[in-house]
Amino acid sequence: MPELPEAETIRCQLEREIVGKTVRRLEVHDARAGREHRSPKELASLVEGRRIQGVGRRGKAPLLFLDGKRPTTLIFRLGMTGLLRVVPAEAPLEKPTAATLVLSGGKHLRFLDQRKFGGLIARPGHDVNSTPDFRDYGPEPLSDDFTPEYLKDIFSRRSAKLEMVLMDQHVIAGIGKICSDEICFRAGIRPARSARRLTKPMCERLWQAAREVLSEGIACRGSSARDETYLDVYGVPGSFQDRIYVYQRTGEPCRVCGTPIRRTRLPGGRGMHWCPECQK
DNA sequence: AGTTGGACCTGACTGC
């Protein structure tokens, strides 16, 4: 599923491909992709004719900054299976395509979404932190706002399992299942431990691990693990799956100590993966 | 306020 490294890879590639182009038309092939708006037509009216002034990202969401009399931000919520592709206009429409941005210069930006959890949202202005979508979001984990002290402070008020708290976008923006599992492993802390019970040194290890995992994830252009469908803007898979220690490695030997990786259910039915030897 | 569980969705996989 797309997390921060995948979204950042998309942001980076879109910056090269589409900045300066104009959105000639927005075609919504599946109305669910525009469900945040009254109608696909309304969504289209907010983006058509606008020039793409820049590209951004908040957490797991790539953003397009559109200029004009009323500046607008187009937010891509990727959900579980959302993908963005830049293709020539004549490229055949792939089945899961939910929306197409027809750009000046003859290219299409296509939004594909197999499981249809994702969608497009247009919001006034370029300050996404003031939109309802991101108002309560936590800091970007690679920014200076994210510190061990911040983690310690937040964790002291949360009794839920560490894995859950790490994935809470209101705590840290951009972490999903893969990154959360990997961050806990690299910090040497069991994901089922109550966040409140983390010591200061543990928070420092976690902070360090988070920055490492996310930076490496970006350097690898995201993760296209096993049943994951993630591909970048050019249709190329990432390579972070080759550096994964625990995610979806249930029963396989730990790459550090050889102990079989365990999988435990979280509240809500989701699984977390961890090494009973390396993580305490 | 924090925590939990259900709903949404569909391809892939399991079992009979």
Place this chain on the structure above:
DNA sequence: TGCAGTCAGGTCCAAC
């Protein structure tokens, strides 16, 4: 071979 059931998890919402 085929069909039903299960699984996966990002995000929002309702209910303790």
